[in-house]
Amino acid sequence: MNLIKKAISLLLFTCALMNTTSAQQKYEWKEGESGGYKYRYITNDPMKARFYTLKNGLTVILSVNKKDPRIQTLIGTRAGSNNDPQDHTGLAHYLEHLLFKGTEQFGSLDWAKEKPYLDNIEGLYDNYNHTTDPIARKVVYHQIDSVSGLAARYAIANEYDKAMASMGSQGTNAHTWTEETIYEEDIPSNAIDKFLAVQSERFRDPVFRLFHTELEAVYEEKNRGLDNDGRKSYELMLKTLFPTHNYGQQSTIGTIEHLKNPSLKAIRQFYDAYYVPNNMAIVMAGDFDFDYLIKRIDSSFAYMQPKPVPEYKAPVEAPITAPIVREVFGPDAENVTIAFRMPGALDVKSSTILNVLSQIMENGKAGLLDLNINRQQKVQGASAGLMQWKDYTVFSLSGKAKQGQTLEQVKDLLLGQLEILKKGEFDETLVKAIVNNAKLAELQGLDNNNNRASAMMDGFIKHRGQNWLTDVSAVDDMGKITKKEIVDFADKYLKDNYVLLYKRKGEDKNIEKVEKPVITPVEVNREAQSAFLQKLNAIPATPVKPQWLDFDKDIQKGKTGVADVLYVQNKDNGLFRLYYRFDMGSWNNKLLPLASQYLQYLGTDKYTTEQISKEFYNIACNFSVSSGTENTVITISGLQENFDKAASLFEHLLRNCQPNEQILATLKGRIQKGRADNKLNKGAILKGLVNYGMYGAKNPFNNQLSDADLNAITAKDLVDILHSLPDYKHTVIYYGPQSLTAAVASIKKEHTLPATFKEAPAAIKFAKADQTKNNVLFADYDMVQSEVNWVRNSSVYKPENTALISMFNNYFGGGMGSIVFQTIRESKALAYSTYAYYASPDKKDERYSVVAYVGSQADKMDDAITGMNELLNDIPRSDKLFETSRMSQKQDIETERITQDGIIFTYLASKKLGLTTDYRKTVYENIDKITFDNVKLFHDQNIAGKPYTYCILASEKKISLDNLKKYGDVKKVTLEEIFGY
Template identity: 60%
Template sequence: MQFNKVFALLLLLSAACESMAQNKFQWKQASAGGYTYKYVTNDPMQTRFYTLKNGLSVILTVNHKEPRVVYRMAVRTGSNNDPKDHTGLAHYLEHLLFKGTDKYGSLDWAKEKPYLDKIDALYEQYGATKDSAARVAIYHKIDSISGVASHFAIANEYDKLMSNIGSQKTNAHTWVEETVYEEDIPSNAVDKFLAVQAERFRKPVFRLFHTELEAVYEEKNRSLDNDGAKMQEAMMAGLFPTHNYGQQSTIGTIEHLKNPSLIAIRNYYNKYYVPNNMGIILSGDFDPNAMIKKVEQTFGYMQAKPVQEYKSAPEKPITAPVVKEIFGPSAENMRICFRTPAASAHEAMVLDLASSILSNGKVGLFDLNLNMQQKAQGTQAGLMQYKDYGVFIMAGMPKQGQKLEDVKDLLMGQLELLKKGDFDESMIKAIVANTKLDLLQALDNSTSSAQQLMDAFIKNRCMQWDKQVSYLDDMAKVTKTELVATVNKYLNDKNYVLLYKRIGTDKSIVKVEKPAITPIETNAGKSSDYVKKMEAIAVGDIQPLWLDYEKDINLSKNGIADVLYVQNKSNELFTLYYQFDMGTWNNKLLPLATSYLQFLSTDKYSAEQISKSFYNIACNFNISASNEMTTVVISGLQENFEKAVGLFEEVLANCKPDEAALAALKSRVMKARANAKANKQSILQGLISYARYGAKNPFNSALSDAEIDQLKATDLVNELHSLMQYKHRIMYYGPLANDNFKNTIAKLHTLPASFKAYPAKVNFTPAVQTANQLLFTNYDMVQSEIAWIRNDVGYDANKEVVVNVFNNYFGGGMGSVVFQTIRESKALAYSTYAMYNTPSKKENPFYMMAYVGCQADKMNEAIKGMNELLTELPASEQRFELAKTGFKKDLETKRITKEGIIDAYLTAQQKGWKGDFRKDEYAALSALKLEDVQKMHKEQISGKPYTYCVVASDKKIKLDDLKTIGEVKTLTLEELFGY
């Protein structure tokens, strides 16, 4: 379902709104603090829509749940607006807007500028030159002058500014019709933050371009290894042969990536980054009357310009299926995709509802007729909505022995039922009710609110906000007749794009070649005068708020079971947990048994009736097993608490063996295992587990193929029937008073006289690295994935504070040593990080992990670069203070609420903490010095042996190069996965 149902569902929960007339959602105008704004009556977010004199949209919604503010700067431009001869430009520009202006990002702008002007001219010459030898010579000049210019540039001063402010989640993204810049800041830093953001867009300077360009090359090459990305591109090209949705990829063509123009990028910025094409969205803890004044004071300097909105010629109807085949090493899958109307169309909402009739995870036609009956490996449907058009997608994966064409027939068969109206009309009401359940908690989430408002701004739907907040009201009015007519209009047996993702070699891949780049100077530890000035500005304090487990959580007993209780005072939702301290390490059958439950019936109810019963009362249950824990979760509307819990207890206690369902499940498990072997991320995780624990490790210790084959239905049902005989804790977050809850759960949840002992747990001993070793697995890919692993000393709570600051300093963000060196200075990777990991339980050790994902031909340089950092830590007092400040402000503004209180308490128990350990960390921060971080690096990281994990194609790297690191062990997929 679309995200924009968040607001409408909240309205449906309001009794006042339920009783109001049809015109309950009306546009109104009001004034406060000297500013006029618009709003929609009965908007649960109480959103204010302002337009400044220069045309800048400012959208504000208040949330006082925690002292933070979520910020989005949304620009209505993306790859749709890229010039035809410079695709990928909007995405380039997004990267460059982190590089500073003439005021920050430079030690001496007057001296830096002439070199940047030369680089601009050289790129124009480079793009116009066809002779390969001449191009190499020109690029050598670009590289040389860029190196000189870098001595005046300060890499990532923007990130330093954000770290000083205490921002989290610094990021940005570009898509077909949007470019969005994202931050999450402490509420006491708004003035400083807005000043920096206004400066960011005043006069951006495109410095350090050729290393950032190389990061984009890396991003492009990563997309070539991503079969899902190739499916997406093929889908859009097939559906939109005219519109830029399908004709211009966001990341751009290889040819255009190789011939960038800084002049074209600057022209694009000047054309589209104008206030009447931009929107500031703020959601969080602030006074809106004061906030709008601050925004105008900082962004009022911007000058409006006419902006020509991208408009494509209308797409012609698709009159015959467009079939495309995509090849790659990952698991087979398929999609059937239809072009649907614009976001503003009423029919878009109807088709969104239709996608939920097919697939809602519980009782959709796909869910009951295909997934529950295990007729395919998995199927789903959904609507992907853009401004000008939407894409209705039906997707599936084949099970063992099944062809992609068979899955296509299954999906089309269910679509035919939908087109004939062969479904219960009451499902519409149930979908609306369950969307309430899914999205109610979004009211507490500033990020969700900001994202929703950003999406509305990009799609030009802010002035249709009345329709947004009435979305579910309107959906509830849709009749079966209207839905069937709409589906038949847009989803027929001819007007679709059919995608088959097959296993095979993609012969069309042409990677972006690695240019010769000399590492640049990043001037780490140095600051511009602007940054010094901004850092000197004091802000008001935010007092941290610690948990008091004697007050914030109630601990008691229900018979022999421990009960953990936190009351929900915000809404009428509950979550109930039964949690067992046993998992797959105690019993290998648990994950299969918990998966099996969804297909089982009882004497009273069929599996289908059970699923429908939960869905009809807007409740859910889930049961899952991890390595050391099994958890049952039941959630929903409190008014249906007793029905939901009672039904789950009935199902668990009385489910019946079903050999046919088990046979189908076994087949799907075997297929899932085969699919995992074709997934490079799964392979890397297998290597990491092997590095941490040796040949016998948690990753490869599941049931063998033979053990699965020999399983009988009674084996799994017996595990389910006996589950509640084992020791477990009961946890509740909901509106019931504690005594009422305990009385109710005592009636619903029968406990044994005494708990059974857990089955003996298999313990995996962390490996001790005594010498460098390299684990290698071959995979057909353009990139290489490299991880460094080292198990270290046992857990010590007193080390947590230095570990957290060290991670911020060394490898945890854009301003870290690792990112600045590997990506910014040396342009060796798009993705890189390094973390000294803290265990979740006091019995386990710390361990070090570093990662680089890079082009195969950069692997040797990347390994060398990371090894240098692991050996010697670059020292910067400034970077240390920023790392320390960032962690301090995180602690000050973090508010642990709702179910999080229970999670925090359990974490404290597992780690042996007394009380809220954050309080101890906060107190210890003031005494922490750079020398402490240096000491930790020297004692725990530097000069130590590591196990290197490498996933790459043996056709694109030289295994002999790896032998210089240490002993190379090539692992087969069978050794990694254990089957």
């Protein structure tokens, strides 16, 4: 139910599929017919997508990918927060939540008895919506709560989730944004009939049951947004850029006033207006037969009747004639954003130029911000981005200040790079490199069904799929953009016509949280099952045979000098990935992560760092060096035709990088600023607090260089580490199109190795702490909500328990259909997000840990803790849910295909656990033997009645430390104790 997650993920893939004006001749619309259905397609479309329009106007877009026996499905409607009534903002998002609640056929024990109560509730909400007196509103709400409790006796909570889980669906979710609402499932390829049975029923006549508890989940979502400085900045930026357009005037989640006054009647009217076939699309990418699937979709959704759809009539915004400055205050780190209002997606020529322009500014390697700002460490970090909608596009530049730098100085640096762009002071060959890297991104994206489906759905939302030709030809047409066109475009659109948004540290005095209503827990009827679900489960499905890895056969092994080579061939395309995986990390040497980070800023005796970055980008290759706790991994990837160049260039950089004290001094300053920023970030604080609870005062999270140690490091110290890195033991991993013999020969030519490897320094050991009594670790943070993690360390890893633990996690707290989610969120409305699981270690001889979480309003924290403790101490029994969990887990394994270099990394992970075979086979063969009694015994022995460490992040203004003492001994943990600096 993430509101804007598509904003980032779509840009990553569709950057290579943006709209352009001139479709090349090799890309043409054609018509085809198969299985009695006509469709349209684009010649040379790498996705081979087919576009069907059914008789009722429903759009169906299909793309076959046989890599895995799974299908990514998206069902979308071209309606989002843009279409919300002005007096009921947030309505589209409400509706998205309610479309998980079922229909007359499923989600109900007895529809005839349930309906009168739901009708009564709808009328009460209408009354509540029009009541202004606070006391009278409480009386009406009490009636709503009472009648909702009666109605819930006939409701089957989460039956939709159970239905999807029983057929092996993964990633059950949905999101609402400005112009869209999309419903997402990743199903096994043998579940098509079951999937369509559920979805066609789901959209036939949804019932808005369990509304007041779901409404509380939306309240929680709103409050989480109020604690998110990034979300607040995003909304203020749009509000300022679009003073009349709904892009800025109607946030997706809605105003607090409207959240407090929902109308079920208005929600129904919205559904009737926009959820019609001529405004919707079904998009599927994966393993299926075109003819069978389109026939089944037509049969399932033919009942839908088209009708005219009220279009949002977008106002034309008045030009911005001078910078508009706004400020946002909050506890997180400071930053600055410069945002421009640009032509929208319907202006395809502008979209193409904008895409190229944005990547000239920043592409991660060779853009103006990359080379002139980030590579030279002039700010803490800078980036450029596009957010494209139908009517307008937002182009933005963002930056964080380093130590001793003001946000105003960062703003000037960002605008300075924009001036360089406008003067045309960039190499025109950069456009060619951008196109080559876009082709690489497109090739990589084809492997992933979600990338395919998201790109096709995005085309439908913006253009009803009519511009797919220009989407497909976009990469080629990007190459036609000239330097003059880019400069002219920048001169025309990038002036002093921007919104300047400063995110500053400080108290936000305007926050108004959504207050907690009184909610009586409702029945969830775990054991109940509708007749519809019984029929659904009876629909036959062709079994999918699981495929196990055979490490001896699936991985070839070789040697290059003293290094072992692990090899899997890429038979799909011309891409390679080469890894050097070292058996040491920060636990062996605290300087390794710093040295890895330092390398990206260094040049050699032959090349500057800018030249190295440009060269990698020009050959559509990349490199990275990452140091974890126990391993350091060098990754080189790209087009196989440029393998020698990439491997050789990296080897030269690693062996010949030159020390530079000035660069190191700047890096140290940025690290110090990053450390200060981390102390302002609630996610980082909570992660450190949980590590403290799991390991004690000295833990992996705060295993950091002290400020004194950091300041004492010299450039020579780090360069010596980098120069000598290949002399330490490491494994070479290759995934690419070359044969093993040819790959080894190529690697041997480029990668110089010693006669014998050096031994890595001994690693620090971190032992998990014993929880002998209840403890509370508290950290103070200025926030509306509270976040609570339960931590308990348990017994040592036993591979024979893997199937039982997997079954326990799936049943107890691992998803929306689990016991924890049903109880904490669906029944008691205590949280938006909650989970609990028994975490397995990644290494033999290490211990399991119990981890649980609830994020809730501060005034509900005690109730949330009580609710989770009840579940930790007593696991409820639901035979129906247990069998659903079993079926779901089996189907997950049956349809999982570990391929490419994933085979090698699965082998290495298994080896770390002391396993020599694919552990999934053991789980699969044993899961049918596991009973609820086995799971309950496991729960009783490892979880129930045990002492826990409560890790609590909240504001002392909202909760009482004295009150926390009832949970255990309380320790207020300082930020220095959490972070180690």
